[in-house]
Amino acid sequence: MVKGVRFPGRYLQGPGILDRLGVEAMAFAPHALVVLDKGVVAFLREPVETAMRGHVEAQIFEHGGECSESEIRRMVEAARAHGAGVIVGAGGGKAIDTAKAAARDCALPVIVVPTIAASDAPCSALAVVYNDDGTVAYDSFLPRNPDLVLADTAIIANSPARFLAAGIGDALATFYEAESCRQSGAHNCLGMPGLPLAFTVASSCRDAIFAFGADALAECDAKTAGPALERVVEANILLSGIGFESGGVAAAHAIHHGLCELEDVHHHLHGEKVAIGVLAGLKLHKEEAELARVRAFCESVRLPVRLRDIGIKDATEEKLQTIAARACRSGEIIHNEPIPVTPAMVVEALTALI
Ligand SMILES: [Zn+2]
Structure with a gap:
């Protein structure tokens, strides 16, 4: 009988690991679309830009709040317009899921930066897609797990x-x-x-x-x-x-x-x-x-x-x-x-x- 297990490509954890985002992203591509959860954009934009500087040409994309088909499409268009070779999703579950689904649609690698540890979504090959009114539409099963997960425990420790x-x-x-x-x-x-x-x-x-x-x-x-x-x-x-x-x-x-x-x-x-x-x-x-x-x-x-x-x-x-x-x-x-x-x-x- 065939049995199996699946994993994220790599998982790095520790306080301040976000500082390595640029170096890590550079290994994937010179251009990145960075999706920031609207709840964290105020305090994450600057450290992300600093981490990327000198390594990767990063375009910041503010997530609208819902992991919906329209939001995934908006992100795919932004990634294509920027010529992104990698998508980074930073924030809570919905922003991360949108980044994972958009990366699938663009056939690009995805880096996940969870800013809270409220669920096991960051490592999974699953995106929960919602309707624009906030009700659950369907589970979208992705062909592969995130390529890299960076869990910055200093950021997570500062969340409620x-x-x-x-x-x-x-x-x-x-x-x-x-x-x-x-x-x-x-x-x-x-x-x-x-x-x-x-x-x-x-x-x-x-x-x-x-x-x-x-x-x-x-x-x-x-x-x-x-x-x-x-x-x-x-x-x-x-x-x-x-x-x-x-x-x-x-x-x-x-x-x-x-x-x-x-x-x-x-x-x-x-x-x-x-x-x-x-x-x-x-x-x-x-x-x-x-x-x-x-x-x-x-x-x-x-x-x-x-x-x-x-x-x-x-x-x-x-x-x-x-x-x-x-x-x-x-x-x-x-x-x-x-x-x-x-x-x-x-x-x-x-x-x-x-
Ligand atoms: Zn669960």
């Missing part, structure tokens, strides 16, 4: 700790979902079972966030890229990224998709909703001891543990049915679990989290 906590929530799902896929033999994002390395990475991811999560948040509060934050950034971005793509996804993200059906949760971050999905997934498996352990961990890293913590104040039967129906629809990743999962089981699991 809530983002780092959300990244821990996303990373928390990685082990449980990969383990479900390992048991069931379900396919990963390459359409095949993962090699054993995928599950080793997923275990390392869980071990790192359990050991260093709380300390990393304290370091982030102090705006310090200390040793715990370094470990958690690696877990949230690199280990979780490799772990989910190569190990596979299952109940936690399916329940996240279900939760997103409700207007109530729209002000909450991806990883915060995924954490609820992890807890519900453990309840599905009736793993009460592990559920208690993970719930206590979530509380220690400021993650939600109840539906009301992510905005669902009145968890009516109708709302729970809506979540469960979406989570369990035919072909959905919840069916990667090693046990058959029905909407009624999901409703029961969510009821325990009211």
Whole structure:
């Protein structure tokens, strides 16, 4: 049987790594389109221009805020007009995803500079495309992972700790979902079972966030890229990224998709909703001891543990049915679990989290 794993081309992490952007980009091409998230353009434009000077002719492109088809097209046109040989995407998930999708459309390499560690998007070969009104349109699967990821922990340590906590929530799902896929033999994002390395990475991811999560948040509060934050950034971005793509996804993200059906949760971050999905997934498996352990961990890293913590104040039967129906629809990743999962089981699991 063929099994596989996938990775970003290279991953470099440390405080001040942004200073190397020009030297690194020069290895790809003499002209770069640099996409800056509109939320970071004020403080990132100057350091990016300084890093590029003398190495690469960089055109700065301010991202509009949404990873939509129109925004991807606007970026492709800008890259072509500038004669860019490489695209750099710096910022949060949507700016990064737009850069990844535009690079695919231009057949160019892409460098990703995450300014927060709120999810495992920076390393993945996936872009979530939204409609211009902000609703999710579809997942766009890319032929390859980013060529280079530069995770500057000094920048990440200066972002709000809530983002780092959300990244821990996303990373928390990685082990449980990969383990479900390992048991069931379900396919990963390459359409095949993962090699054993995928599950080793997923275990390392869980071990790192359990050991260093709380300390990393304290370091982030102090705006310090200390040793715990370094470990958690690696877990949230690199280990979780490799772990989910190569190990596979299952109940936690399916329940996240279900939760997103409700207007109530729209002000909450991806990883915060995924954490609820992890807890519900453990309840599905009736793993009460592990559920208690993970719930206590979530509380220690400021993650939600109840539906009301992510905005669902009145968890009516109708709302729970809506979540469960979406989570369990035919072909959905919840069916990667090693046990058959029905909407009624999901409703029961969510009821325990009211
Ligand atoms: Zn995720």
